[in-house]
Amino acid sequence: MTAQPPRRIVLGTGNAHKVVELTAILGPLLPGVELLRYDGPSPVEDGDDFVANALIKARAAARHTGLPAIADDSGIAVAALGGEPGIRSARYAGTGRDEDNRALLLERLAGRSDRAAAFVCAAVLVDGDAELTVQREWPGRVLEGERGEGGFGYDPLFVPAGDERSAAELSAHEKNAVSHRGQAFRALVEAMRERGLPVG
Numbered sequence: 001m002t003a004q005p006p007r008r009i010v011l012g013t014g015n016a017h018k019v020v021e022l023t024a025i026l027g028p029l030l031p032g033v034e035l036l037r038y039d040g041p042s043p044v045e046d047g048d049d050f051v052a053n054a055l056i057k058a059r060a061a062a063r064h065t066g067l068p069a070i071a072d073d074s075g076i077a078v079a080a081l082g083g084e085p086g087i088r089s090a091r092y093a094g095t096g097r098d099e100d101n102r103a104l105l106l107e108r109l110a111g112r113s114d115r116a117a118a119f120v121c122a123a124v125l126v127d128g129d130a131e132l133t134v135q136r137e138w139p140g141r142v143l144e145g146e147r148g149e150g151g152f153g154y155d156p157l158f159v160p161a162g163d164e165r166s167a168a169e170l171s172a173h174e175k176n177a178v179s180h181r182g183q184a185f186r187a188l189v190e191a192m193r194e195r196g197l198p199v200g
Helices: 016-029 050-065 086-091 098-109 172-178 180-194
Strands: 007-011 033-037 069-078 116-127 130-142 158-160
Touching: 007 016, 007 050, 016 033, 016 069, 016 172, 016 180, 050 069, 050 086, 050 116, 050 130, 069 086, 069 098, 069 180, 098 130, 116 180, 130 180, 172 180
Parallel strands: 007 033, 007 069
Antiparallel strands: 069 116, 116 130, 130 158
16 A cells, blocks of 8 residues: 655745744644745735735745645734834834844834733635635834844844743744744644645
8 A cells, every 4th residue: 555645735925934943833733745946036025914924925936836734824913113113023123134134123113111012923724715814913022122033034133921031032832832923823723633634
C-alpha cells in the first residue's frame, strides 16, 4: 500500500519572519501537512480591516497555486492614537523599514502617559469555496525605548500584559505560546477541525 502524499498548504506571505513563525506555530498543529512558502505576486492590501487584508492575501495565494492557502494580517493598535497604526503597521512610516515604523510610533507617543496597546492578528484559510476567519489580540503597552534583540516589527517596543519583558526579549517559543499570531492560528486550526477540513 502506497503512502498518501502529504497535504500541501501555501502560506500566503512574502515576509520571511512570518514564514518562520508560522512554520513553528503550525508545524505541530498540522502533522503531515507540507507548508509551502508563497512565491507569487504580492496583492494590493486595500481592505479596511485585518480580516479583509488577510483574505486578500490568502485568496491571491490560493488562486496562484491552486492549493489551500493560509494567511494573516496583523499589526499594533495603540489606544492613545485612536488604534493607529493598525492595518497600516507595516507601512506606517512609508519606508517599509521596521526601525522607521518604530521611530515614528515613539515620536507620536512622546510625552503621553497612556501607552496601552494590543497586537492584533486575523488568521484565515481559503480552501476552495471554504473560507475561515478568526481574530485574536495580545494586550500590553508601548515602551519609551526599544528593548531586546529578538522578534521583528514592533516587538522591541511592546511589553505584553503581565510581563516586564518586551516581546523582543522573549524566546521564540515563549512568544509563539502567547502572541496574537499564536493564538489566532491555533484557533484557526481548531475551526478547521470543527468544519471537518483535513488538517493532516
